[in-house]
Amino acid sequence: MRFRAAPRLVVLGLVAALFMPAHDAAAAACGRATGCTKFELIHAGSTYGWYPARLRYEFRTEDGDSVPGVFSLAGQTERWVVGAVGHGTQEIHSLTGDVVNDWNQSFKKGRWETRFRSLATRDKSDVDPTDFSVKLELVPDGTPAGRCAPESITLAAYNPAQPGVATIGVTTPGRVLSDTISPRGPISDVDNWVGDQSIATSAWRVWAVEVTKKSISFFVDGKIVRKQPRDGLLAGRRLHLRLSLIGTPGAAMAETWTQQDWVRYWPMKRTTKAKAKVRQLANAQPLASVGTAPVNPGC
Secondary structure, X not given: OOOOOOOOOOEEEEOOOEEOOHHHHHHHHHHOXXXXXXXXXXXXXXXXXXXXXOEEEEOOHHHOOOOOOOEEEXXXXXXXXXXXXXXXXXXXXXXXXOEEEEEEEEEOOEEEEEEEXXXXXXXXOOOOOEOOEEEEEEEEOXXXXXXXXXXXXXXXXXXXXXXXXXXXXXXXXOEXXXXXXXXXXXXXEEOOOOOOOOOOOOOOEEEEEEEOOOEEEEEXXXXXXXXXXXXXXXXXXXXXXXXXXXXXXXXXXXXXXXXXEEEEEEOOOOOOOOHHHHHHHHHOOOOOEEEOOOOOOOO
């Protein structure tokens, strides 16, 4: 799948969005009447029995190109673009400056999850371009739409120039906990989207985080990868999901696209009773690194 470049523009394209209460989920799973593919069912909500979701956006091509009211954007936006029919995604296209996109649905605890991919198109530049850094994070309500949130829980932060590695963690003033992970498949596509949806060969990744009073747990592609004791981190704060593209000031940037297939919020009411999965949730390792440098790239 390829899209035309838009000269000198930073463009956010929303291939429509539909808010779907939990009771409508079965009627339009994964944003289409035909339901989900097997790859779309690879996510933590399915693995660990979080259903039903309290809030969900399944982006749909046929719903038009208006911006959903619960999403906000900071950055240079010139026009909307609509993706190929059948690819219902929220799409950001950036050529120059930073872009910040917030899902303004906030909670003090719960589970946030998104199916997401990115593409760095370096072949469109006459020079050796610099890749945008990409980050998905929870930020407290009221956090300015800047490149480096002083407090955040990072679901994923990566740069395509460092293939296969993403950073997860928690940033607070004076205390940073982080770790690196390597999913089974690529972190980002380069120059062309990989056409299939396999987690082994395409850049489709599913990132999730669970925030409770006692812990913060991180998930990738339907599996828990780290579990950190809360220890008062961001205690009492209402959090919401943010996606950012972070450029390098003064550098020629690689034309970059991101696509969110869906975003969901799950309450804490339900979880798996399968013994093996309960053990996975209980025994996940904590974040490995403790320091003061921000988790997020570009800071």
